[in-house]
Amino acid sequence: MEIVNIGIAGLGTVGSEVAKQLQLNSEFLNKKAGKKLNLVAVSANNKNKVRNFDISNLKWFPDAEKMANSKEISLVIELIGGSDGVALDLCKNSLINGKSVVTANKAMMSKHGYELAKLSETNNCSIAFEASVAGCIPIIKSLRDALSGSSVNSISGILNGTCNYILTEMREKGVSFNEVLKDAQAKGYAEADPSFDVDGIDAAQKLTILSAIAFGIAPDLNNLSVSGIRDVDVTDILFAEELGYRIKLLAFSKFDNGLVQEVSPCMISLDRQISNVEGVLNAVELDTELAGPVMLTGYGAGAEPTATAVLSDIISIVQGKQPNAFGPKTNELNLNVKHGEKESNRYYMRLNVIDKSGVLAGVTEIFRKYALSIESLLQRGRNPNEEVPVVITTHETDYDTLQSVMKDLTNSKELISKPVCMKII
Amino acid sequence: MEIVNIGIAGLGTVGSEVAKQLQLNSEFLNKKAGKKLNLVAVSANNKNKVRNFDISNLKWFPDAEKMANSKEISLVIELIGGSDGVALDLCKNSLINGKSVVTANKAMMSKHGYELAKLSETNNCSIAFEASVAGCIPIIKSLRDALSGSSVNSISGILNGTCNYILTEMREKGVSFNEVLKDAQAKGYAEADPSFDVDGIDAAQKLTILSAIAFGIAPDLNNLSVSGIRDVDVTDILFAEELGYRIKLLAFSKFDNGLVQEVSPCMISLDRQISNVEGVLNAVELDTELAGPVMLTGYGAGAEPTATAVLSDIISIVQGKQPNAFGPKTNELNLNVKHGEKESNRYYMRLNVIDKSGVLAGVTEIFRKYALSIESLLQRGRNPNEEVPVVITTHETDYDTLQSVMKDLTNSKELISKPVCMKII
Numbered sequence: 044m045e046i047v048n049i050g051i052a053g054l055g056t057v058g059s060e061v062a063k064q065l066q067l068n069s070e071f072l073n074k075k076a077g078k079k080l081n082l083v084a085v086s087a088n089n090k091n092k093v094r095n096f097d098i099s100n101l102k103w104f105p106d107a108e109k110m111a112n113s114k115e116i117s118l119v120i121e122l123i124g125g126s127d128g129v130a131l132d133l134c135k136n137s138l139i140n141g142k143s144v145v146t147a148n149k150a151m152m153s154k155h156g157y158e159l160a161k162l163s164e165t166n167n168c169s170i171a172f173e174a175s176v177a178g179c180i181p182i183i184k185s186l187r188d189a190l191s192g193s194s195v196n197s198i199s200g201i202l203n204g205t206c207n208y209i210l211t212e213m214r215e216k217g218v219s220f221n222e223v224l225k226d227a228q229a230k231g232y233a234e235a236d237p238s239f240d241v242d243g244i245d246a247a248q249k250l251t252i253l254s255a256i257a258f259g260i261a262p263d264l265n266n267l268s269v270s271g272i273r274d275v276d277v278t279d280i281l282f283a284e285e286l287g288y289r290i291k292l293l294a295f296s297k298f299d300n301g302l303v304q305e306v307s308p309c310m311i312s313l314d315r316q317i318s319n320v321e322g323v324l325n326a327v328e329l330d331t332e333l334a335g336p337v338m339l340t341g342y343g344a345g346a347e348p349t350a351t352a353v354l355s356d357i358i359s360i361v362q363g364k365q366p367n368a369f370g371p372k373t374n375e376l377n378l379n380v381k382h383g384e385k386e387s388n389r390y391y392m393r394l395n396v397i398d399k400s401g402v403l404a405g406v407t408e409i410f411r412k413y414a415l416s417i418e419s420l421l422q423r424g425r426n427p428n429e430e431v432p433v434v435i436t437t438h439e440t441d442y443d444t445l446q447s448v449m450k451d452l453t454n455s456k457e458l459i460s461k462p463v464c465m466k467i468i
Numbered sequence: 469m470e471i472v473n474i475g476i477a478g479l480g481t482v483g484s485e486v487a488k489q490l491q492l493n494s495e496f497l498n499k500k501a502g503k504k505l506n507l508v509a510v511s512a513n514n515k516n517k518v519r520n521f522d523i524s525n526l527k528w529f530p531d532a533e534k535m536a537n538s539k540e541i542s543l544v545i546e547l548i549g550g551s552d553g554v555a556l557d558l559c560k561n562s563l564i565n566g567k568s569v570v571t572a573n574k575a576m577m578s579k580h581g582y583e584l585a586k587l588s589e590t591n592n593c594s595i596a597f598e599a600s601v602a603g604c605i606p607i608i609k610s611l612r613d614a615l616s617g618s619s620v621n622s623i624s625g626i627l628n629g630t631c632n633y634i635l636t637e638m639r640e641k642g643v644s645f646n647e648v649l650k651d652a653q654a655k656g657y658a659e660a661d662p663s664f665d666v667d668g669i670d671a672a673q674k675l676t677i678l679s680a681i682a683f684g685i686a687p688d689l690n691n692l693s694v695s696g697i698r699d700v701d702v703t704d705i706l707f708a709e710e711l712g713y714r715i716k717l718l719a720f721s722k723f724d725n726g727l728v729q730e731v732s733p734c735m736i737s738l739d740r741q742i743s744n745v746e747g748v749l750n751a752v753e754l755d756t757e758l759a760g761p762v763m764l765t766g767y768g769a770g771a772e773p774t775a776t777a778v779l780s781d782i783i784s785i786v787q788g789k790q791p792n793a794f795g796p797k798t799n800e801l802n803l804n805v806k807h808g809e810k811e812s813n814r815y816y817m818r819l820n821v822i823d824k825s826g827v828l829a830g831v832t833e834i835f836r837k838y839a840l841s842i843e844s845l846l847q848r849g850r851n852p853n854e855e856v857p858v859v860i861t862t863h864e865t866d867y868d869t870l871q872s873v874m875k876d877l878t879n880s881k882e883l884i885s886k887p888v889c890m891k892i893i
Contacts (some may be wrong), residue, residue: 064617064758074684074800075616077792173614179759181606181614188613189598189606191500192489192779193772259499316765319741333489334604334767334776340741341762347618351759354617362791366784367502375499 046079047361048115052107052133053122054087054094057147057174060350061120063096072354076361083115111136118360119144120353126150138162138170143365145356147174147349153248157261157376160368169365174352176249177202177325178343181352185339186256186329187370193333195257197297199468202249204323204343205233205240206272206292210308211321214280214289220273232323242271243292243306250294250304253327255369258298260377266302274463275308279393282421282434283310286391288467289318301383309466310391385442389418389467391434394452395460398422398431405457406433413447415440430459436467470503472786473540477532477558478547479512479519482572482599485775486545488521497779501786508540536561543785544569545778551575563587563595568790570781572599572774578673582686582801585793594790599777601674602627602750603768606777609784610764611681611754612795618758620682622722627674629748629768630658630665631697631717635733636746639705639714645698657748667696668717668731675719675729678752680794683723685802691727699888700733704818707846707859708735711816713892714743726808734891735816810867814843814892816859819877820885823847823856830882831858838872840865855884861892 049065051058065072065082073079086104104110107129110119119137121144123130130151134144139162146152152159152172163170173183177200186195201207205227212223224241227233239245247269251262272292283290288310296304311318316338320326325343330336342348359365369376396402403422410417416438422431437445445464452462474490476483490497490507498504511529527540532554535541544562546569548555555576559569564587571577577584577597588595598608602625611620626632630652637648649666652658664670672694676687697717708715713735721729736743741763745751750768755761767773784790794801821827828847835842841863847856862870870889877887 071619072617074796077797077800179615179618179756179762181610181762184609184614185606188784189609189780190604190776191783192497192781193604193776194496316741316744319744331604331776333779334773337604337606337764337766339610339762339764342760348759351615351618351756354758355614356617358616359613359791364788366787371499372502375502 044073044079046081047118048081048083049118049120049357050084050086050104050110050113050116051082051120051122052086052104052110053124054085055122056346057349057353058087058120058122059095060346061122061353064350064354066096072358076358078361080357080361084110084113086110108132108136111140111142117142118357120357121146121148122353124148124150126154131155134159134170135162138166138168141166141168143168143360144170145353145360146170146172147353148172149175149245149248149252153251153262153264156252156255156368157373161373163368164373169360170368171356171360171365172252173356174349176252177327178341178345179348179351180325180327180339180341180343182253182327182339183256186253188366190329190331190334190337191370193331196330196332197295198250198253198257198327198329199317200250200253200294200327201291201317201320201325202246202294202343203240203292204325205237206246207321207325208232208323209241210272210275210280210290210292213277214284217277219277220275241273243269246292246294247304247306250296250306254296254298254302254304258302259371259375260302260380263302263304263380266380266382267304269306270308272308274461276393276463278432279463279465286310286436287313289313290465291318297383299383301381303383303385305385307466309468311468387439387441389439390437390445391465391467392437393463394433394435394458395430396433396457397428397459398426399428402457403433405455406452409448409451409455412451413444415444415448469498471506472503472543473506473508474543474545474782475509475511475529475535475538475541476507476545476547477511477529477535478549479510480547481771482774482778483512483545483547484520485771486547486778489775489779491521497783501783503786505782505786509535509538511535533557533561536565536567542567543782545782546571546573549573549575551579556580559584559595560587563591563593566591566593568594568596568785570596570778570785572597572778574600574670574673574677578676578687578689581677581680581793582798586798588793589798594785595793596781596785596790597677598781599774601677602752603766603770604773604776605750605752605764605766605768607678607752607764608681611678613791615754615756615759615762616795618756621755621757622720623675623678623682623752623754624742625675625678625719625752626716626742626745626750627671627719627768628665628717629750630662631671632746632750633657633748634666635697635700635705635715635717638702639709642702644702645700666698668694671717671719672729672731675721675731679721679723679727679729682721683727684796684800685727685805688727688729688805691805691807692729694731695733697733699886701818701888703857704888711735711861712738714738715890716743722808724808726806728808728810730810732891734893736893812864812866814864815862815870816890816892817862818888819858819860819883820855821858821882822853822884823851824853827882828858830880831877834873834876834880837876838869840869840873
């Protein structure tokens with residue numbers, strides 16, 4: 044059996060799991076690959092850390108970049124992370140040297156995916172990154188290979204398990220964002236610095252990768268609007284339930300005349316399957332032109348699901364030359380992407396006001412000014428001269444009108460905090 | 469741009485849609501493929517039928533098999549159908565002549581998939597069959613390529629849209645199987661001879677293809693038990709709802725020591741996402757060892773969804789050599805598959821009896837005899853000396869015990885028709 048020598052750079056939970064599987068599950072994996080997958084080298088910060096796999100016969104690289112030049116290694120697994128620095132250097136130089144690369148690095152693929160894809164083409168090798176989006180959910184190969192025959196109208200994804208876990212817990216237990224976050228951090232579902240997840244950046248990076256494949260463009264970090272879930276209150280979650288919706292941090296993109304990419308908490312109708320994707324699960328719903336809706340669900344993170352995607356990419360590469368990274372060749376990708384117009388939507392708003400006469404008149408006057416039609420207005424409970432939430436749902440409106448109303452509301456003296464606003468879909 | 473000459477054999481709804489897309493959407497498809505997809509020849513029964521694409525410049529093959537020997541054609545699309553005969557001859561000879569084949573033919577892949585895979589290996593070409601299972605749902609490439617890094621514990625699928633439509637309509641409208649079937653036939657959702665669908669054969673063929681890829685075996689039509697939905701009554705559907713379940717025709721397979729493949733109507737807990745897959749939609753839920761549950765949903769039939777899978781396979785093949793048909797090389801597939809033991813389950817039974825004293829004692833005595841523990845027993849309504857349904861749910865029991873009880877119930881003089889029995893999952 045032909046031998047493929049593999050080096051893993053980065054031995055966090057995913058890297059260690061990949062190493063462990065390559066050692067303990069080799070018979071199964073070699074049969075799939077048709078070649079012997081031979082882990083020969085690793086690199087990480089701390090050589091002396093206790094590992095869950097046998098490091099004794101592996102070559103240790105104090106500098107991960109040097110794997111790119113190692114004659115012993117023909118396939119590089121990059122699991123260091125970070126959009127630039129060591130990870131990027133390693134991947135670029137590996138490809139330049141004709142070594143294929145498997146990576147789970149969404150930050151890097153989002154920022155440098157086009158360049159890396161070009162390098163893989165030029166040097167007749169592959170870069171595979173199924174693990175970079177939604178863990179084990181086979182969304183990259185599905186979009187790029189299995190559904191390539193249809194154009195894609197839009198992508199809707201729950202791409203961040205931390206946010207989905209927090210929103211699910213808030214709803215089920217009726218506790219605040221901060222409380223759930225603390226609990227999630229204790230359980231290891233959220234990082235010590237959670238901003239990457241809860242502010243939507245992680246989901247946004249993943250979305251740019253999916254958009255690139257779906258729409259024949261390069262990953263585009265410019266045409267992108269991002270808001271996270273910090274402002275979602277239990278009040279909003281309860282109102283959503285009452286109205287027949289569930290709040291999810293939704294990554295949405297579409298391409299008509301231009302590109303729209305948006306990560307934001309949305310109220311999703313309970314009739315839509317994606318509204319029922321709970322806890323740490325991820326999901327991606329594709330609206331395809333020819334095949335209708337296609338939805339994929341599974342674990343979007345965690346050592347074993349992510350390692351599955353990495354191992355599957357290893358097997359695919361070892362079996363033979365892979366498709367181009369983003370589907371078409373890089374010179375066929377559309378690089379002149381314009382900003383698309385956001386579609387019209389219904390919206391939910393929560394306005395915190397002081398419970399006194401005349402306030403509602405002041406608020407509704409703003410809607411009248413811009414001819415934004417209110418569908419329902421609800422003030423729950425009474426709290427004279429104290430704070431009370433007023434909840435408004437609107438009829439469908441274009442995005443510019445919404446922005447005008449939101450601007451006036453934000454500046455209105457009737458509101459005692461920033462208004463909360465979500466798409467209803 | 470390099471040119472690939474394509475021939476389509478079979479111009480039913482799918483074949484015509486593929487031809488139409490190749491003609492009308494060529495810019496998009498060529499960009500994806502990186503080559504010019506050039507439809508040059510077609511074959512069907514009736515040359516003079518009005519088509520939804522331009523047939524005037526295409527070569528017409530009165531005998532589809534002859535495409536296999538045509539020097540003008542380098543890629544053959546087989547959409548004739550049927551496990552043997554012309555379809556099989558065409559595919560075998562095409563592969564022998566080094567022409568890759570794309571097919572949607574589940575009957576053929578189920579019966580001859582191993583042989584065809586071997587031919588494609590020997591002759592250094594590919595056979596692609598994403599469209600043969602669950603229409604556009606990217607389940608074959610997901611199992612084979614994107615999730616190859618994990619072993620699969622079991623597959624649960626809703627693989628027949630006709631059955632799922634019928635069961636959904638029965639539940640929503642409270643009408644009988646026969647009534648919905650007639651309506652489905654009028655709407656084109658069911659064939660004039662519906663047995664292939666409603667008796668579970670179609671789902672079973674698809675299941676054997678998925679099992680092969682998931683478990684590293686050849687498609688196995690021997691280890692397979694199949695029952696359809698003809699015996700499902702509205703009564704069962706209403707009881708299911710009351711108990712918190714939904715009835716679906718489920719295709720289930722697992723491989724421990726041996727292979728279990730089973731197509732049968734099941735009561736699925738409403739907590740499981742797959743229970744909410746309604747109408748003509750299909751779904752496949754994989755229980756993977758390393759990555760946990762992965763579920764895919766979409767249209768399992770119809771001209772456009774199925775054509776999407778065919779077109780995607782064409783693009784993949786044109787882009788370069790494809791993975792082996794079933795993942796590992798055919799000589800790595802396990803061909804000595806033993807019959808596996810069915811797992812223990814809870815069961816639902818409906819027994820039609822005469823409403824008179826002593827009947828329940830006679831029925832329950834059978835359960836006592838085999839120590840099968842009854843969880844609940846429900847006789848709905850009274851109908852003295854007339855037929856009345858008694859509904860029983862059991863505690864978990866092994867399959868042999870169930871069979872003994874079912875045999876005695878079937879022979880019991882207390883029952884006035886065949887007992888209905890379904891797994892509860």
